[in-house]
Amino acid sequence: MARYIFITGGVVSSLGKGLMAASLAALLQARGYRVRIRKFDPYLNVDPGTMSPHQHGEVYVTDDGAETDLDLGHYERFTGVTARQADNVTSGRIYKTIIERERRGDYLGATVQVVPHVTDAIKAFAQAETEDLDFVLCEIGGTVGDIESLPFIEAIRQLRNDLGRGQTVSIHVTLVPFIAAAGELKTKPTQHSVRELAALGVQPDVLVCRAERPLPAGERAKIAQFCNVPASAVIPALDAKSIYAVPLQYHGEGLDVEVLKAFGIEPGPSPDLRRWSDIVERLENPEGEVTIGVVGKYMGVPDAYKSLTEALVHGGIANQVKVNIQWLDAELFEQDQAEVAAMLEPMHGILVPGGFGERGSEGKIAGVRFARERNVPFFGICLGMQMACIEGVRAQGVANASTTEFGPTQEPVVGMITEWMTADGLQKREAGGDLGGTMRLGAYTAKLGGNSVVGSIYGSDTISERHRHRYEVNTAYKPVLEQGGLVFSGMSPDGTLPEIVERPDHPWFVGVQFHPELKSKPFDPHPLFASFIAAAVKHSRLV
Secondary structure (H helix, E strand, C coil), X not given: CCEEEEEEECCCCCCCHHHHHHHXXXXXXXXXXXXXXXXXXXXXXXXXXXXXXXXXXXXXXXXXXXXXXXXXXXXXXXXXXCCCHHHEXXXXXXXXXXXXXXXXXCCCCCCCCHHHHHHHHHHHHHHCCCCCCCEEEEEXXXXXXXXXHHHHHHHHHHHHHXXXXXXXXXXXXXXXXXXXXXXXXXXXXXXXXXXXXXXXXXXXXXXXXXXXXXXXXXXXXXXXXXXXXXXXXXXXXXCCCCHHHHHHXXXXXXXXXXXXXXXXXXXXXXXXXXXXXXXXXXXXXXXXXXXXXXXXXXXXXXXHHHHHHHHHHHHHHHHCCEEEEEEEEHHHHHHCHHHHHHHHCCCCEEEECCCCCCCCHHHHHHHHHHHHHHCCCEEEECHHHHHHHHHXXXXXXCCCEEEHHHCCCCEEEEEECCEEEECCEEEECCCCCCCCCCCEEEEEEEEECCCXXXXXXXXXXXXXXXXXXXXXXXXXHHHHHHHCCCEEEEECCCCCCEEEEECCCCCCEEEECCCHHHHCECCECCHHHHXXXXXXXXXXXXX
């Protein structure tokens, strides 16, 4: 029977609950345990699929087509355990399910209430598909005290009683701020946060205290006394040089040992953390560095491209180089064409990421053109591949080549896909239909050309990658693209949907319709990112 670890946050948001959960799972995994991590999000959106990247950051897509919170990306990157639909639930999805049941009459006339109906649904989600697991880590989004998270706190209170105290552990992540004027770390916010959580019926077993400065023994003892936990269970969490150093840091502070002790489990031998030590060694002692220019539109929100950022870092790990990412606002390229060359010339590689909408599109096309003409390594992802195809057609003299995503066009190089096959059968969409959950989502197979660049990179002629898009490159433009040297080197198994384009006569020019960054891990860098960074390293030695 699986044991449960419930993770809550207090005082302020953005304390790193997701990273802590991912790091703890990695530590338990290194001790030989089977783990899975889940995220409870209190917001009323059914999923983050229609939320702005400026508010929510990236949408992380799973193999089974779920649009989920970006923390699931951390979970996968740190554990290698493939996330799925069952690992992320929102208040919106729970309420939607309950209301649909009520409308069908499933409750047989009963008054539908938060307790027991909502809390029962949350508990069912937490316990679903947990066979053959040793630990299930459940992260509660938001901050204790938020009205939205109250049903989730009540649900975990009930679960602790249902399962028995030996089967559950509560970890509370709090802030211990440093007040510069007083020259002191203040423990009172943590005390108040724990008191509020305890008032809701959940007494934490372990406290993880985020702090800018080391937490002295006296402060740890004070927190332990007032918060009713052992002093050894007050775990300091200071900023790390890299997120991949966090598992080692938490192990050094005894987090995994304290969690096992809270379960009554003898910790046993130290975990095997060699792969994490190797990753940190490569990050801290690179043999060189490259600069990658990312021409995008969500430049003010680092989390909007979180998986992409980490995949580039992984490409650097594979080549033992530091990757400097230069974020370039595509809209600036539209205002001043002279700025394009000035900003892109120092780059050793150019990447145009995914996105939606017309804003910044001409700037992205300008970035593609620069990479093609100057022989700079280029990587286009999703919309980036589509912009590469539009630029390729324009380079052949079709000046008004465009995409129907931006409005009516006489030269639709890219158009909306309305029908495609999945394992569940034919999927159909309408142009004016709902936005949420209506894209081509999740893992799809692609066939690669036998003598293609990408075929040699993957070392295979069949791949599976994750998608999130509504528009596809129009195969009617294949002849004109191939005339200009841009070839379709990856297609859907039925040959109807382009998955990859490349320029064989270019040092490194690849566009993909999918999102390879979603499957990259520090200990298993995605081959496309490893190859792209290798090409950037080679280019850096030529300029």
